[in-house]
Amino acid sequence: MTEDMKMIRLKTRGLYILKIAGVSTLLLLAAGAAGFTPSKGPLAMILKVIPEVTKQSQSATDWAIASKGDPLTTGDKVRTDKNSLALIKFMDRSIVRLREQSILTVDTSTVEGKFTKFIKLWKGGFGFEFRKQRDEQFRLTSPTAVASIRGTRGMLSGGAGSDTLIVTEGIVRFANNVSNREIDVAAGNIGVSSQDGSISSRRATTKELAEADRMATGGTLNELKLELRDKQGNKKELKLKYKQ
Known part of the structure; x- marks a missing residue:
């Protein structure tokens, strides 16, 4: 084979590789434009289960017992029964506390x-x-509403015909899925979205805010001080911190 023929074959092969690379790039760009995000591993992990929680992977049809440390990836579901609780921690250290008799799904998109x-x-x-993360956000969806969130605290609940959002810190854009109406729910307020398309907000009661804060943070941090004496009669102060 002559040197000229070798060069032609190498150039042709190089052109073929460039074409393949170009097609791959276009496919990735198209996927991004369509709202797909490449897999980046687990989105979150189950940090705590009380006393028993189940989960379902996107590809499974059956529910399995969830354990502390189990990873959650796109499309996974978590379910709690009566008197049970699940604590979910995302990779950015955001926290979700799933209360009893609840089901949620974690997912991603652009x-x-x-x-x-x-x-x-x-x-x-x-x-x-x-x-709060740069160029990242959370979106909470329920049967009647969508809440867009970046760095805040509160509680989302689903009910018969309506969903409620209580914000204890920050501000949340709250939208109704039926009417596409949107409102901003600021800290200290509760938003209500109904299946008839209505959406409104009002000042939350002290009891509602306390419940939302308890669910968001795991309880109020309290400090108990105890005064102790050793064998020599010297006083020592013991501080115990607990949540309730």
């Missing part, structure tokens, strides 16, 4: 150029404490 983590509430409710 919305308006931002990597978005979705939490879909099927029933029940959960408290949330989200960290």
Whole structure:
């Protein structure tokens, strides 16, 4: 084979590789434009289960017992029964506390150029404490509403014909799925979205805010001081911190 023929074959092979690379790039760009995000491993992990919680992977049809440390990836569901609780921690250290008799799904997509983590509430409710991230956001969805969140705290609950959002810190854009009406729910307020398309907000009661804060943070941090004496009669102070 002559040197000229070798060069032609190398150039042809190189052109073929460039064409393949170009097609791959176009496919990735098209996927991004369509709202797909490449898999980046687990979205979150189950940090605590009380006393028993189940989960369902996207590809499974059956529910399995969830354990502390189990990873959650796109499309996974978590379910709690009566008198049970699940604590979910995302990779950015945001926290979700799924209360009893609730079901949610974790998912991801790209919305308006931002990597978005979705939490879909099927029933029940959960408290949330989200960290503000650059170019990332959370979207909470329920049967009647969508809440866009970046760094805030509160609780989302689903009910018969309506969903409620209580915000204890920050501000949340709350939208009704039926009418597409939107409102801003600020800290200290509760938003109500109904299946008839209506959406409104009001000042939350002290009891409602306390319940939302308890679900979001795991309880109020209290400090108990005890005064002790050793064998020599010297006083020592012991401080115990606990949540209730």
